[in-house]
Amino acid sequence: MDYLLENGLLAQVYLPFLLLAGWSHVQPVHGGLRAEGLSEGTTEVISHSHGLVARLEGLLMLGYNSDISLRVETVDADEVKVIQAHTLVLSLQSRVFDEMLRKRNGSTLVLREMAERTAVFDKFIRYLYCGELSLQLDQATPLHNLATKYGISSLQQGLTQYMSHNLASVSLSAGHVVGWYHYATTVGDMVLRDNCLQFLSWNLSSVLQSAEWPSASVELLMTLLQRSDLVLKSELELFEALEIWLTQNNPESLTAENALRLVRYAMIPPHELFHLQRNSAIMKYYHESVRDLLYMSYQFHSASPLQLAKFFDVNCSLFVPRNYLSPMWGSQWIISNPARDDRSTSFQTQLGPSGFDSSKRVTWNALFSPRWLPLSLRPLYTEQGAMQPPRPDGGSGVGRPHIIITPATSSVDFAGVSFQKTVLISTKQQGKLVVRHVFSFHQSTEEVCDFLVDGDLQHRTSEHLVDGSLFLHIIVKPIYQTLIATKQ
Structure with missing residues (x-):
């Protein structure tokens, strides 16, 4: 799916650059007339910003008056991209680029990027000139990474919004939200991280059935298991998904024990608990680690909860439904x-x-x-049946x-x-x-x-x-x- 991100660029920012580049006479390509008022002395605005942006894009595409070559080398590969650019544009848009350009020794700036970032680097540079880019879902992460690395906050925020709006844009059986959560955590984008975590919590049944579930990190797994707002079919479904995760990841024993102790066994009917103890290999292996929780759960189901509270300290999430x-x-x-x-x-x-x-x-x-x-907003009726206005303490x-x-x-x-x-x-x-x-x-x-x-x-x-x-x-x-x- 193609998506367009736009960032309004002020023409006056680029006017010195256009004059230096030789555009002393700018013809309007697309424009319009906008009135700011209707009284005498009306101020009107003539806008040809679309034409200006088109000319800027032409400068990039043709390399006209370029004074810097960006040599983008791919890490662990022979792929190289060379982009003819302009120091004024790069410096105006990015403090990181400005500092790198001040320290350069020649007319070439060498950049080393991972393959996925190299593949979209031309899109990234075009955004610096035009303030917009089109992208597909699999390009969001490398573009966001470039925006973060080079300090382009407007693009970073736009991509965060795009990714947050597209958490369910592809088949959940394929999945990408777990990967985006891990990425957001790594780069420190807390808005994207929290949006991914909320989506995972509210749509956990679909996520548990997806191919990306086993790739969840230990940190994400523990975070989810502790939440009471998880939306899923049953607690048994959560245990079975945890069993898959443990089997495929084979973590250290302490991690497995901590994860298993976050399952709310009291929310699983006794006959299903018996079935788990008899047939689950994970349950058999770690039975000693959760024996006390299983015992409390059986007691919970067999006695009056009010009676149980007299003998057990059960003030814990084990007894809170999701x-x-x-x-x-x-x-x-x-x-x-x-x-x-x-x-x-x-x-x-x-x-x-x-x-x-x-x-x-x-x-x-x-x-x-x-x-x-x-x-407070409903109409009042007198004893004679006449309607009075709503009370003044209301709203609209x-x-x-x-x-x-x-x-x-x-x-x-x-x-x-x-x-x-x-x-x-x-x-x-x-x-x-x-x-x-x-x-x-x-x-x-x-x-x-x-x-x-x-x-x-x-x-x-x-x-x-x-x-x-x-x-x-x-x-x-x-x-x-x-x-x-x-x-x-």
Whole structure:
């Protein structure tokens, strides 16, 4: 997929260069007239910047009045690229180039680059002249690396944005996000790193099935295993993926033990835990390292959680669910034409993750409104039925998307249990559904204040919709208050 990055270049920056290069008379190639006002003394702007950029590109392509040769040598290869350039342009755009040019001894500047960077070096230099470049997905990393190395912050930021917007642009079975995460960590691009980590966390099931999963570093593996916001089918799926990673990477024993201890075995039903102990080679080999966690998990499923807390110190993440897509934890909800009117749905979840509560169900009612008004913004009615203006303490009075999830009935069985609600919003990229937004709130009556606050629900082509429909997945995570003291 080709992509165009643009950076507006001011013509006056290059005017001295054009005069030195012999362009004493510049004809407008493309231009326009822009009025700044309509009153007397109106100021107008004549813009021929497109023509100026075209001439700059011509100078690069033809090497006209070039005063420096860039000799780009490929490390560990015989490939060499020679580019005729201009010191003024390079110095204006890059302090790194400016320093290198000041220290040079002749008219040739030798640069040594890896093969993937050499392949796109001409694109990189063209950006310095024209402020734009076209690229494909596999060129993003070497171009970003060049921008970082030579201090071209505008290009670096543009590529970070491009990569962040294309985390799902190719088949997830091939994968590239793990590689981009490792690259961003290496060069210190924390924006790209965090965006990759968020995508991996919210779409982990797809990543676990991809060819790049075994290439995840130990640091990335541990970071993911510690998170409670992972979106995946079940904890068993995570263990099986970890088993694949351990088998293919064969890390040192301490690394394997630490990773296995981050699995939340209490979230795996007892019959599946028995199966793992009997059939998993990894589990058999490291059984002593996780024996205490398995014991606590079996106890968790066989006794009342409130009773268990009297005998075990279980204030840990072992008993906190992640965002599981299994029906026992929530339900998918597809809303067609979401901007039309209010909608509602009902679904059931298990009361708690403990096997002790496996037969207990909670019925939930979900209400979605595309134009919800807070109480302070709703019109008031007098005793005679006359409508009064909204209260003055409100805002604009414009409704916004809103969702409320409440239990159908209150019950004494809820004692000691709090519920965290999570709403996933999926969109389609390259024919695949990916989670793009996650909203979480903890109490039944709490509003999700930022829910789709910038969402466009009016147009079928909106990035928040899939073929005109809003794809939601509601997850209810029961957390035993007496067991978990800290907010996860």
